[in-house]
Amino acid sequence: MTVTTSPPRKRRSPGDLKVAMIFLAPATLGFVVFYIWPTLRGAYLSFTEYSLLSAPKFNGLDNYERMVHDSFFWNALGVTVEYVVINIGLQTVLAVGIAMLMYRLTKSITVRAVVLLPYLVANVVVALVWYWMLDYQVGIVNQALSWIGIDPVAFFGDSHWAIPTVALINVWRHMGYTALLVFAGLQMIPTYVYEAAEVDGSTEMKTFWRITLPLLRPVLVMVLVVTMIGSFQLFDTVAVTTQGGPINATRVIYYYIYERAFTRFDFGYASAMALVLFAILALVSLLQLRLLRAKESDLA
């Protein structure tokens, strides 16, 4: 990232402050009203009882205490983690695979555009198309399974299958996008390291594991952090297909917060859960960055 290196003028001079204030006014208004203020208010609401109808009533740590004993909350966390693990695990492996294939085979913009295509279509559309394709009775996927002698699967109706199904649908939507991020990372690896490996007689596999992957690490970490944060925010797919069912199997944390806030008007409790989610996401990102030593490159 570049930082402007403006020649040091008189220190502490207001510079272009007046002009800057004019240019910044609309954005600052938006930032304060729709980002800063709600962040502070959200934190406050998490310590209140608030139904949207009357003013929020401060109730200390009640919401958090309730959360500890709320089996739905723990179920939601568990289901979300299951989803994230399947989704991110598969997606990352596939994305690296696709990126490697593109890197070695073709620079074609068409190929890249095709793999990116699902990402540009709304979650809701993607969810509904797959909901139809995975239908128990007339879906094409179950038809195809029957051709190879497998009994139809109730992808959305079976509580064991529901989360993996939703996870796979979103792998389909996001793998091309993630692959393009990885692809950009691959292009930053200088070709001389490959040439050196070839001279040393390294096989394709060895080169991948010993050179490409380690050199890709900083990019991979960033991709993992970003995609994982996104993955925790699963909502659309669940909202238009299973709506949390069957028997809570897909009631992910986002959906549970939504239900609490907008069908039970339990705004204070929902805010408390959102704050806990915020903390979890911050922690997960921090851990990933630490564990995978994101900043250092092996190419020093």
Next chain:
Amino acid sequence: MRRELNPGRVVAWACLIVLMLLTLFPFYWMLRTAFSDNTQLPGHPSSLLPVESTLGAFKRVLGLSSVAEAQAQGGSGAAVNFWLYLRNSLIVSTVTTVCQVFFSALAAYAFARLRWPGRDKVFALFLAALMVPPIFTLLPNFALIKNLGLLNSFAGIILPTALMTPFAIFFLRQFFLGINRELEEAAMIDGAGHGRIFFGLIIPMSAAPITTLAILTYINSWNDYFWPLLVGQQEKVRVLTVALGVFRSQTPQGGPDWAGLMAATLIAALPMILLFVVFARRITNSIGFSGIK
């Protein structure tokens, strides 16, 4: 790079082609189903071509067929009008994109080209907002929009993202930083003010990244579901994504109107697919560059 056709390359190409087919197949299936007659679908679940091909499903979801006609073709008969939702989506996405990109560009200019005390700290604060998960700010924002009496209005849907997003400012600032300072100083010597420099110099020179950002913003806004679901339930402001959810839950017991549903998803997806076909290179390249979104 070696270019001869060894077995490894053949296998690799085969993998890539299979992956591309897997990517494209659902789009084909959406098309195939949308042009089918819904009552005939269950009889031919694996026919690769549309079953009894008809435009009935499109007529149904665009509100062009009578209730009796719609029901005869397996629709619910409930009044749906995707024209209206299409119009609503166009309004929301267009206004959001124009406002957000313009105001973010103004802010990015202040962060990239102007010198003022505290600039980098304020910018860091703007960026920090990227860390806050949307649902956390969404609850208080909903309360705010409700208290302002803006539920079920376009203003309520558009306002929270109309003035800025941290990403848009970050994205444009990166480009504005790279613009040569000498040009700007030459313009200043000629007596141009910051307004003239911004509109006459910075904007034209950044036409490419601004277009890219506008396309990305448009797509995101078009595809958004959660926020319009909360504040835009009523028909008059209902956007396509929300309408799809409603349409899906209206499906009659027994035989859902799959053809109608796929026709509706196609109507929702097609504008973005067309946009992508036109701007494929630009969009694809922007993803490598900007990384996060």
